[in-house]
Amino acid sequence: MPKIKSTARSPHVDMTPMVDLFTLLLTFFLLTATFIPIEPAQITIPSSVSEKTTPEHNLITIFIAPNKNIFFNFDDGKDTAYHYRANLLKAMGIQYKITFTPQELKKFTKLETFGMPMKDVKRWLDTEHPKDAEKMQTGIPMDSLDNQLAWWVRMARTVNPYAEVAIKADGDVVFPVIKKVLDLVQNNGVNRFNFITTYQKEEVGLKDLPK
Amino acid sequence: MAEIVQEEKRQKGAKKRPKRGVARVDMTPMVDLMALLLTFFMLTTAFSKPKVMVITMPEKNDKPHDQPKIAAARTLNILLADSDRVYFYMGVADPNKPPLPTLIKTNFSKDGIRRVLLEKNKDLFTKIAEYREARLKGKIVVADSTADSYIKKLKSDDNVGPIVLIKADDKAKYKDIVAIVDEMAITNIASYAIVDLSATEKDLLKSAPR
Numbered sequence: 340m341p342k343i344k345s346t347a348r349s350p351h352v353d354m355t356p357m358v359d360l361f362t363l364l365l366t367f368f369l370l371t372a373t374f375i376p377i378e379p380a381q382i383t384i385p386s387s388v389s390e391k392t393t394p395e396h397n398l399i400t401i402f403i404a405p406n407k408n409i410f411f412n413f414d415d416g417k418d419t420a421y422h423y424r425a426n427l428l429k430a431m432g433i434q435y436k437i438t439f440t441p442q443e444l445k446k447f448t449k450l451e452t453f454g455m456p457m458k459d460v461k462r463w464l465d466t467e468h469p470k471d472a473e474k475m476q477t478g479i480p481m482d483s484l485d486n487q488l489a490w491w492v493r494m495a496r497t498v499n500p501y502a503e504v505a506i507k508a509d510g511d512v513v514f515p516v517i518k519k520v521l522d523l524v525q526n527n528g529v530n531r532f533n534f535i536t537t538y539q540k541e542e543v544g545l546k547d548l549p550k
Numbered sequence: 551m552a553e554i555v556q557e558e559k560r561q562k563g564a565k566k567r568p569k570r571g572v573a574r575v576d577m578t579p580m581v582d583l584m585a586l587l588l589t590f591f592m593l594t595t596a597f598s599k600p601k602v603m604v605i606t607m608p609e610k611n612d613k614p615h616d617q618p619k620i621a622a623a624r625t626l627n628i629l630l631a632d633s634d635r636v637y638f639y640m641g642v643a644d645p646n647k648p649p650l651p652t653l654i655k656t657n658f659s660k661d662g663i664r665r666v667l668l669e670k671n672k673d674l675f676t677k678i679a680e681y682r683e684a685r686l687k688g689k690i691v692v693a694d695s696t697a698d699s700y701i702k703k704l705k706s707d708d709n710v711g712p713i714v715l716i717k718a719d720d721k722a723k724y725k726d727i728v729a730i731v732d733e734m735a736i737t738n739i740a741s742y743a744i745v746d747l748s749a750t751e752k753d754l755l756k757s758a759p760r
Contacts, residue, residue, distance in 0.1 A: 361584040368591035385725035387732040389603040505602060510725030514718040525610050533602035534728060543736050545679045549669050
């Protein structure tokens with residue numbers, strides 16, 4: 340132990356317990372930190388005063404990129420035993436007459452956001468390298484002849500009737516594109532939308548009332 | 551700060567170290583870094599959850615004539631166009647009922663559309679703001695859910711405030727819609743809806759001042 344001199348010197352406080360606690364807390368936060376999932380497109384969302392957090396489970400997320408590409412995400416619900424994602428892919432397979440192998444279903448369950456025409460889904464799932472798979476994310480078509488996005492939403496609602504719909508769109512996308520997505524979701528019986536925004540506080544009180 | 555005190559051990563046959571006294575390693579930088587990393591992780595895990603703004607769209611009705619009649623005097627129409635342009639007018643734009651209203655240009659600043667909304671919604675806004683401030687100061691002590699349902703009731707009981715119809719043209723941007731719906735929340739508007747632009751309004755927008 341260091342010798343404490345009797346002359347006027349600042350006392351040496353032993354900081355070992357503090358450093359121990361720091362290490363512990365740091366380890367805890369490091370282990371409980373989750374990584375943001377990689378999204379297929381760079382989207383700059385607008386801001387709002389809303390403080391409500393995004394629901395973690397039972398959510399259908401529709402991404403609208405600045406180049407009007409549409410991507411889709413669907414979570415597995417509170418319990419992975421529900422196999423929501425696998426059931427969704429199976430249902431879409433039946434609709435578009437494509438059979439998916441159990442390995443492809445398993446891989447689909449582990450992935451997150453995706454967006455490509457149905458004819459490319461099998462190829463995307465079979466791609467080994469993530470970089471090649473990234474290039475195949477060209478967006479889900481929603482033209483009137485074959486509105487694939489409408490089918491994805493409809494099947495997702497059938498697989499999980501409790502799923503809410505969230506829209507994550509870039510601020511610069513023109514409104515008609517958003518309106519088209521809103522319309523097709525409304526045709527599937529959902530009228531409540533969650534627009535994902537960043538939080539920006541606006542303090543408006545009685546003092547701001549115009550006289 | 552914490553110090554590692556290295557004790558010297560004199561062993562027979564070991565390399566003879568010069569007598570230097572104890573070697574002290576100053577741990578200050580390590581603890582600084584740990585404090586920094588800790589703060590970083592504490593804050594990023596708390597803020598990584600994105601927020602949502604909930605919007606309920608009106609039911610898609612194929613029969614527009616079944617829609618409930620709303621008092622034209624209370625209707626505030628907000629029109630959004632390209633390049634962040636905002637216009638508003640009160641009442642209806644019906645070519646069968648002249649004169650057609652003039653569009654008033656405004657903007658998204660706090661002296662723009664917010665001022666208009668606050669003026670028209672003065673009563674309801676005052677009621678809700680007073681309630682919130684009383685809660686903040688501690689004069690009223692209720693649970694959050696009770697406060698939310700009380701404010702909801704105030705909004706549904708209101709029959710004086712404006713009914714806002716938000717309409718966007720083909721070049722309006724998504725962020726403008728989000729900004730306007732945000733203003734609805736900020737100014738405590740009781741009822742608003744996003745509806746389609748009529749042909750009359752499209753013409754009015756074309757001739758509106760830039």
